[in-house]
Amino acid sequence: MSSTSTRLTLAALAIALTGAGAAYYFRAAPGLRHVLPVAPRPTPTALGWSARAQAVAGGDGSGASDGAAARARFADPFGVAVDAAGNIYLADAGANNRIRKVGVDGLASTLAGSVEGFSDGVGAAAAFNTPSGIAIDAAGNIYVADTGNNAIRKVTPGGAVSTLAGDGVAGFRDGKGAAAQFNGPVGVALDQAGNVYVADTYNDSIRRIAPDGSVTTLAGDGRPGERDGAALQARFDTPCALAIDAGGQIYIADTENFSIRKLGRDGQVTTLARAPDGERDAPLRRPMGLALTHDGYLYMSVARGRLLQLAPDASLRALGDADQGAQAGKGDGSLRLGQPRGIALARDGSLLVADAGGLRLLRVAPPLPGQAPAAGPARAAAPAAPMLWPLKPQGRAHEVVGLMGEVRGNYDGESRDHLHSGLDVRAAVGAPVLAIEAGKVSNPLPNADFGALNEGLGIDGLSYIHMRVGRGPDDKALDGRFQVLQDEAGKPGRVRVKRGARFAVGDTLGTVNRMAHVHLDYRPDGAEFNPLALPFIGLRDTVAPHIQGIALFDGARQKLVARRGSRLLLARSLQEVHIVVDAYDQMDGNEARRRLGLYKLGYQLLRADGSPAPGFAAPLVTQVYDRLPLSRDAVKLIYADSSGITVFGSAATRFIYELSNTLRDGRVDAGAWKVGGLAPGDYILRILAQDYAGNAALAGRDLALTIE
Secondary structure (H helix, E strand, O other), X not given: OOHHHHHHHHHHHHHHHOOOOEEEEEEEXXXXXXXXXXXXXXXXXXXXXXXXXXXXXXXOOEOOOOEEHHHOOEOOEEXXXXXOOOOEEEEEOOOOOEEEEEOOOOEEEEEEOOOEOOEOEEHHHOEEOOEEEEEEOOOOOEEEEEHHHOEEEEEOOOOEEEEEEOOOOOOOEOEEHHHOEOOOOXXXXXXXXXXXXXXXXXHOEEEEEOOOOEEEEEEOOOOOOOEOEEHHHOEOOOEEEEEEOOOOOEEEEEHHHOEEXXXXXXXXXXXXEEOOOOXXXXXXXXXXXXXXXXXXXXXXXXXXXXXXXXXOOOOEEEOEEOOOOOOOOOOOOEOOOOOEEEEEEOOOOOEEEEEOOOOEEEEEEOOOOOOOOOOOOOOOOOOOOOEOOOOOOOOOOOOEEEOOOOEEOOOOOOOOOEEOOOEEEEOOOOOEEEOOOOEEOOOOOOEEOOOOOOOEEEEOOEEEEOXXXXXXXXXXXXXOOOEEEEOOOOOEEEEEOOOOOEEOOOOEEEEEOOOOEEEEEEOOOOOOEOHHHOOEXXXXXXXXXXXXXXXXXXXXXXXXXXOOOOOEEEOHHHOEEEEEEEEEEOOOOOOOOOOEOOOEEEEEEEEOOOOEOOOOOOOEEEEEOOOOOOOHHHHHHHEOOOOEOHXXXXXXXXXXXXXXXXXXXXEEEOOOEEOOOOOOEEEEEEEEEXXXXXXXXXXXXXXXXXEO
16 A cells, blocks of 8 residues: 555544544554554544534433433433443432433433432442432442432442442531531542542532542531632532542532632632622523533533533633524523533533433534434423412412513613513512422522522422522521521521422422512423413413503604504505504402513404405414523513513503514514515504413404505
């Protein structure tokens, strides 16, 4: 073979064997006239690449089914790890409490665990309580942060489970094996010497377990805070994940501090990245999972569904969405998942992500040529059984005072700041807030905004907002599931609710604060779901929406006005116009002054005799409030600038819809009514204004037009 042919063969092999994260190099075999691949050479990591998420397993609802990966079901996938052969392991908490395996053969199986408990054994004879982060060593042993058991467990490739350290009791004590104590550990990592590192989450500390089982505290003084410096004087706040580089430096997801910290070989803790104070849309919010590349790029899963990269030069970028760029309603163009938790790097450089919201395992990678866009998880079905209310008496209807999709302002004078995300139920200040579904806390930080109006708690797919979480008006804890922590002045400063805490229907979750209502968010699959889908006992809506006005605007946003008593003249030369509708809804039991938003809007063009005009056999539905857009700015495409509610300073509550702009399946797009191609003549523009129950406005829905 000529040298030229050899070079061509090498090039062809390189192209054929180059993966997403590794490229092979070659050497000539002695005495042979061909080349052999030697080892993968990692390719440099790109910053801010565009990604597509494809389901590897799960996504078809909650359960414990094994078998073909696409039909497997999970209850609360959290930690993820991959072995040298490419098999993937998941910590599946919730009702499952198991370590699951998705093999390279495409089959899902249970390696260990069954019912919730604390016992060693093989396979189903072992028991976990809310397993979270996992890590795997070169021999295939899996190390598990068994959060609810306050222990670190070891699972062999054959499924034999033993307890490495911890005695099942929450505490903060160094020692060997069962003599040591942890408090809800969530994250684990391994170094090359066999040491196990633990994010001891509710002790706000970093611990190390030596190969002989001895536990020592490496960093943190056991109190939540934010302080760099010498390791044992440093402070963290609810750290949830760790990653270790080849030099032994430890990277820490300091979750409640919205930061990434590093514990260096010199024993000093430093902050690598942190969300700016007061920046409500900062990408780095509550980092939950970490994965470190060969060249020092740190991947992290964060709140609001993003995956971020922290480069060695401290540049921070979100992974882009290969299927959707930045556009109105989509957000900033970043990839968004349901509730990403643990992350692992696959051998090809792709990311394996446990999506607790979608109940699935995802592979995140650059899209392949010709690959179809990823399908989302199956939409969860609304409960069929009658749903109790979050207030006493739970079996009787209460007044609904706010609905999903309504315009909301802020206290700085902006009347259109964001879209309301759930359902509001009127309540007396100080009234107990009660659980409406049994559930188990999945998020290690399920509550937020202590003492603020938006304080709330999330349990599974339900969030209860505008309450004093876990305490009464005296700020004392309601029971042992709520830990009230004192601030530096000795006053109540926050409440902790641990991952794995269980609540039954009717349990008291807190007390209503000054907002005088309970706000319910419903996210059974990690995405917004209209809470009116919940079959609340006694909830009735027989009241049709009200239309207060219809207006048309030209392209320069000038209102088109008809002469008194005349039809509105609409020139085809305008080409397109914008339809704006002032409307509101009410429900049975509402006070007369109450104004609620609508669920479905659209329009239909009729001839003067009432028959549909061509192309309008049915109303054109432009807005449906079943899912909300990610971008806060979308509110200004949906609502006209005179919209607002009195709570945020508007003179009156008004919902003035920009009906030509569309909202479908959480995506907002600017639009217009195309009039340039319409035939001249008299018409009726009929507005569809409908509530969730299907009632539609009749009065005021028609605007008489003459198109010329």
